[in-house]
Amino acid sequence: MTKHAALPGRLLMLGFGSIGQGVLPLILRHIDITPDHITIISPDDAGKAVADEYGVTFLKMALTRENYVGELEARLGQGDFLCNVSVEVSSLALIRKCRELGALYVDTCIEPWPGGYTDPDLSPSQRSNYALRETALDLKRELGAGSTAVIAHGANPGLVSHFLKVALLDIAKASGVDATRPDSREGWAALAQALDVKVVHIAERDTQKGEPAKARGEFVNTWSVNGFVGEGCQPSELGWGTHEPEMPPEGRRHDFGCDSAIYLMRPGAGTRVRTWVPSEGPIHGWLVTHNESISIADYFTVRDEAGAVVYRPTSHYAYHPCDEAVLSLHEFAGKNWELQPSVRILMNEIQPGGVDELGVLINGPAKGSYWYGSQLTIDEARELAPHNNATSLQVTVSVLAAMIWAIENPTAGLVEPEEVDERRIMEISTPYLGTMAGYWTNWTPLQDRETLFPEDLDRSEPWAFKNVIVR
Amino acid sequence: MTKHAALPGRLLMLGFGSIGQGVLPLILRHIDITPDHITIISPDDAGKAVADEYGVTFLKMALTRENYVGELEARLGQGDFLCNVSVEVSSLALIRKCRELGALYVDTCIEPWPGGYTDPDLSPSQRSNYALRETALDLKRELGAGSTAVIAHGANPGLVSHFLKVALLDIAKASGVDATRPDSREGWAALAQALDVKVVHIAERDTQKGEPAKARGEFVNTWSVNGFVGEGCQPSELGWGTHEPEMPPEGRRHDFGCDSAIYLMRPGAGTRVRTWVPSEGPIHGWLVTHNESISIADYFTVRDEAGAVVYRPTSHYAYHPCDEAVLSLHEFAGKNWELQPSVRILMNEIQPGGVDELGVLINGPAKGSYWYGSQLTIDEARELAPHNNATSLQVTVSVLAAMIWAIENPTAGLVEPEEVDERRIMEISTPYLGTMAGYWTNWTPLQDRETLFPEDLDRSEPWAFKNVIVR
Numbered sequence: 011m012t013k014h015a016a017l018p019g020r021l022l023m024l025g026f027g028s029i030g031q032g033v034l035p036l037i038l039r040h041i042d043i044t045p046d047h048i049t050i051i052s053p054d055d056a057g058k059a060v061a062d063e064y065g066v067t068f069l070k071m072a073l074t075r076e077n078y079v080g081e082l083e084a085r086l087g088q089g090d091f092l093c094n095v096s097v098e099v100s101s102l103a104l105i106r107k108c109r110e111l112g113a114l115y116v117d118t119c120i121e122p123w124p125g126g127y128t129d130p131d132l133s134p135s136q137r138s139n140y141a142l143r144e145t146a147l148d149l150k151r152e153l154g155a156g157s158t159a160v161i162a163h164g165a166n167p168g169l170v171s172h173f174l175k176v177a178l179l180d181i182a183k184a185s186g187v188d189a190t191r192p193d194s195r196e197g198w199a200a201l202a203q204a205l206d207v208k209v210v211h212i213a214e215r216d217t218q219k220g221e222p223a224k225a226r227g228e229f230v231n232t233w234s235v236n237g238f239v240g241e242g243c244q245p246s247e248l249g250w251g252t253h254e255p256e257m258p259p260e261g262r263r264h265d266f267g268c269d270s271a272i273y274l275m276r277p278g279a280g281t282r283v284r285t286w287v288p289s290e291g292p293i294h295g296w297l298v299t300h301n302e303s304i305s306i307a308d309y310f311t312v313r314d315e316a317g318a319v320v321y322r323p324t325s326h327y328a329y330h331p332c333d334e335a336v337l338s339l340h341e342f343a344g345k346n347w348e349l350q351p352s353v354r355i356l357m358n359e360i361q362p363g364g365v366d367e368l369g370v371l372i373n374g375p376a377k378g379s380y381w382y383g384s385q386l387t388i389d390e391a392r393e394l395a396p397h398n399n400a401t402s403l404q405v406t407v408s409v410l411a412a413m414i415w416a417i418e419n420p421t422a423g424l425v426e427p428e429e430v431d432e433r434r435i436m437e438i439s440t441p442y443l444g445t446m447a448g449y450w451t452n453w454t455p456l457q458d459r460e461t462l463f464p465e466d467l468d469r470s471e472p473w474a475f476k477n478v479i480v481r
Numbered sequence: 482m483t484k485h486a487a488l489p490g491r492l493l494m495l496g497f498g499s500i501g502q503g504v505l506p507l508i509l510r511h512i513d514i515t516p517d518h519i520t521i522i523s524p525d526d527a528g529k530a531v532a533d534e535y536g537v538t539f540l541k542m543a544l545t546r547e548n549y550v551g552e553l554e555a556r557l558g559q560g561d562f563l564c565n566v567s568v569e570v571s572s573l574a575l576i577r578k579c580r581e582l583g584a585l586y587v588d589t590c591i592e593p594w595p596g597g598y599t600d601p602d603l604s605p606s607q608r609s610n611y612a613l614r615e616t617a618l619d620l621k622r623e624l625g626a627g628s629t630a631v632i633a634h635g636a637n638p639g640l641v642s643h644f645l646k647v648a649l650l651d652i653a654k655a656s657g658v659d660a661t662r663p664d665s666r667e668g669w670a671a672l673a674q675a676l677d678v679k680v681v682h683i684a685e686r687d688t689q690k691g692e693p694a695k696a697r698g699e700f701v702n703t704w705s706v707n708g709f710v711g712e713g714c715q716p717s718e719l720g721w722g723t724h725e726p727e728m729p730p731e732g733r734r735h736d737f738g739c740d741s742a743i744y745l746m747r748p749g750a751g752t753r754v755r756t757w758v759p760s761e762g763p764i765h766g767w768l769v770t771h772n773e774s775i776s777i778a779d780y781f782t783v784r785d786e787a788g789a790v791v792y793r794p795t796s797h798y799a800y801h802p803c804d805e806a807v808l809s810l811h812e813f814a815g816k817n818w819e820l821q822p823s824v825r826i827l828m829n830e831i832q833p834g835g836v837d838e839l840g841v842l843i844n845g846p847a848k849g850s851y852w853y854g855s856q857l858t859i860d861e862a863r864e865l866a867p868h869n870n871a872t873s874l875q876v877t878v879s880v881l882a883a884m885i886w887a888i889e890n891p892t893a894g895l896v897e898p899e900e901v902d903e904r905r906i907m908e909i910s911t912p913y914l915g916t917m918a919g920y921w922t923n924w925t926p927l928q929d930r931e932t933l934f935p936e937d938l939d940r941s942e943p944w945a946f947k948n949v950i951v952r
């Protein structure tokens with residue numbers, strides 16, 4: 011297998027759940043590093059056997075506000091690498107420390123210390139991903155150039171921002187618009203504007219099924235239950251486009267930061283939206299907050315000379331998790347967001363045939379809507395890499411690609427996925443993503459509405475969020 | 482087995498789906514009638530083998546507006562019996578004809594001719610169960626005394642109205658209120674008022690599971706998919722209590738009839754409510770319209786001398802169908818209420834262990850809320866009767882009991898379940914209902930609310946519908 015890059019120093023992995031266990035084999039396969047240079051820190055025995063299988067040191071320990079400084083100082087220095095795939099450890103605390111030590115850094119989200127998502131003493135604005143991202147942007151400005159830290163680089167957030175760029179060029183080509191690849195943020199934003207992109211959905215449908223079926227009192231998912239429940243309890247958030255005619259009644263603007271997004275005074279786990287995926291057509295997904303909703307809207311913003319926003323797309327997640335997770339969400343809602351006593355991540359027990367279909371649905375262009383992304387079956391995932399399911403592989407290959415990009419670009423400072431070269435990421439990832447394809451559709455959220463009951467719709471702007479949210 | 486009654490005449494069964502197939506063995510077991518006196522009319526071969534097993538004549542034919550007069554005249558006369566367990570045949574047309582012919586009649590709902598639930602030319606008020614019931618009440622007044630026709634006598638509508646009476650006496654006993662059984666409608670209504678009953682939920686949780694799991698494009702349920710989808714597309718309806726401080730924004734009153742209920746300008750299949758069942762505690766169920774919501778609220782109304790309403794409980798269904806049906810509903814909603822191309826009723830493929838827990842949850846009394854009903858496992862159901870699952874058996878034993886009551890009371894005219902003696906029905910049904918039990922709870926819909934987000938609640942009236950509906 012191709013070694014894409016060499017890491018002469020040490021690698022510290024934080025967390026060893028479904029993503030950690032899935033990424034380790036890819037790292038050993040595609041980065042030139044030996045197991046004796048790798049240490050895992052994780053507070054439970056979940057992946058111990060996998061660590062042993064690969065001959066990697068496994069330290070059973072939780073990283074906390076109190077101990078992280080010492081633990082990182084003991085294990086990271088110039089040219090070493092911290093790959094953070096844990097939950098409940100502050101990404102920003104880690105990044106700051108890595109910069110001090112000269113270590114490279116990658117994670118798959120922007121994570122706060124425990125309670126950051128659900129602390130009732132924080133306002134919904136304060137426990138939003140928008141606020142977390144603004145703190146990251148502050149840190150980015152503060153730290154400036156220096157050892158690379160790639161944040162929020164999993165499947166989504168992560169890969170999907172690259173899918174979006176590829177898809178915009180596809181749409182340009184199909185629309186007879188100049189499809190030369192822009193080489194600046196401003197260029198990309200101008201392209202989105204030129205194509206009349208109004209709404210970007212991260213439209214995902216996971217059809218993986220496990221045996222046995224979800225039991226009463228169990229939350230079952232194909233990736234971190236804690237991760238999903240955490241973001242599901244945060245306010246719904248969406249990048250807020252300039253075409254939007256009307257603020258939703260429960261919508262709020264933040265009073266700080268870049269203002270690319272709004273939040274809703276309701277949890278994502280209780281907020282359904284209409285979207286479309288190639289295999290199934292129209293579906294309802296959940297508008298769970300995600301970093302990419304906010305960073306995409308920010309990145310693709312066009313401003314005039316005076317700095318006023320003249321164009322911005324709406325952008326949000328529309329996630330139909332696996333059926334067992336849909337049932338888990340329903341039960342979780344019934345208990346007013348008190349987590350089920352037991353949780354299970356589906357991995358070996360997944361039956362053949364399921365697919366994780368993850369892509370961007372780009373709405374607004376004259377030619378119609380365009381979904382572009384990865385359709386990866388569990389069977390393909392199993393053939394491609396050990397210790398992965400279809401969902402985790404889309405994440406882990408993206409973590410791998412971000413690590414390689416960081417090694418190749420070691421002084422880029424703190425960067426978001428949109429600032430990473432999508433061509434390199436796609437090159438590394440594509441072999442692991444199953445079918446990568448684009449589909450056109452004339453679906454809009456107004457399709458087949460009001461057949462039985464009148465609804466409060468905005469017929470003058472099909473892409474108004476009002477038409478998308480399920481009431 | 483006890484023969485509860487004898488039917489010397491002929492029995493015509495209309496429809497032979499999950500309920501028809503399940504009730505036939507009970508009829509042959511508990512009513513003195515021989516198979517050669519029984520004819521089934523049903524337009525598909527679904528239950529043909531079961532009919533053959535019992536030696537009953539099976540006519541493959543749909544009853545329609547055009548042919549029903551001739552078909553009934555050929556097969557029913559004085560003292561014969563029509564048991565209607567079909568869909569898409571007008572209950573009222575059948576009842577009128579039965580009266581003419583002197584035949585007894587039982588059904589499990591009030592069904593219109595095809596399209597009656599979803600005809601977009603009808604207003605939501607016109608396609609409500611309220612409207613169907615008002616037409617039945619008109620017919621009742623028109624026909625007066627005469628051969629008995631029991632309508633809407635399945636599990637719910639049906640049994641639950643009897644559960645409610647038993648439960649009210651339980652609550653009276655536990656509260657030190659006079660627990661003598663009332664012998665009039667006015668007496669029952671006064672008892673409900675005296676006990677401060679504010680809200681009656683028909684609270685049902687079905688945990689039966691089948692193999693294989695629901696496929697994409699399939700609607701799976703433990704009873705009629707067509708029946709469930711039909712009522713799920715009707716407006717949500719609820720008996721509307723005098724304690725309700727506020728009309729829901731999408732709530733509407735009808736401009737005709739008894740005014741016991743309101744409807745919501747949204748389909749029940751898209752309307753979730755908070756409720757409570759003994760095995761699981763707080764859950765979300767669907768507020769699907771049901772005849773009992775309206776008839777219970779009407780029956781338990783107290784009026785003053787001038788006829789003005791002084792007391793009425795709110796009453797509605799809160800149904801958590803089996804998990805496969807929850808997923809089916811989600812997919813169905815995603816397609817804007819266009820039914821999946823394939824449907825499946827779970828019967829033999831149900832795995833051991835599932836329960837249909839169906840009862841009334843009576844809210845308001847000072848002692849707390851009281852759930853009373855049937856907890857019937859699939860395993861018990863299988864032991865008790867062939868060709869049934871836990872859901873169907875609760876229905877079929879109620880159909881059986883209504884038939885026996887009609888035979889014993891042949892000239893009662895058109896009657897609703899509340900007008901049938903609950904003692905006789907419970908006597909016949911109880912052996913088939915698994916555990917019949919009452920449970921107290923201090924649950925209210927305000928429990929655990931607003932932990933993450935402020936909500937628009939009515940804290941001065943916990944039992945306000947505003948607190949119950951899921952927004």
Ligand SMILES: NC(=O)c1ccc[n+]([C@@H]2O[C@H](COP(=O)([O-])OP(=O)(O)OC[C@H]3O[C@@H](n4cnc5c(N)ncnc54)[C@H](O)[C@@H]3O)[C@@H](O)[C@H]2O)c1
Pocket residue numbers: 024025026027028029030051052053054056071072073074095096097098099118119121162163164165166167168233234235236237238355405
């Ligand atoms: N961007 C994406 O596409 C994407 C996709 C999936 C997961 N994720 C994120 O990746 C992270 C890991 O996901 P997962 O599915 O592997 O989760 P998981 O729940 O399977 O594993 C989490 C791991 O973190 C460990 N952990 C918990 N507390 C810790 C602490 N204090 N110190 C060190 N480790 C700790 C756990 O023991 C476990 O090994 C989550 O933050 C999740 O949100 C991102």
Ligand SMILES: NC(=O)c1ccc[n+]([C@@H]2O[C@H](COP(=O)([O-])OP(=O)(O)OC[C@H]3O[C@@H](n4cnc5c(N)ncnc54)[C@H](O)[C@@H]3O)[C@@H](O)[C@H]2O)c1
Pocket residue numbers: 495496497498499500501522523524525527542543544545566567568569570589590592633634635636637638639704705706707708709826876
């Ligand atoms: N009250 C209750 O508790 C309760 C519970 C379950 C079902 N039901 C009602 O009972 C009825 C039957 O339910 P099911 O689960 O057996 O449904 P099902 O879908 O399994 O069966 C319906 C039957 O009706 C037959 N049918 C359809 N069109 C017909 C026509 N034109 N003429 C004659 N027969 C026709 C079908 O062929 C089938 O045999 C439905 O109306 C349903 O709403 C009531």
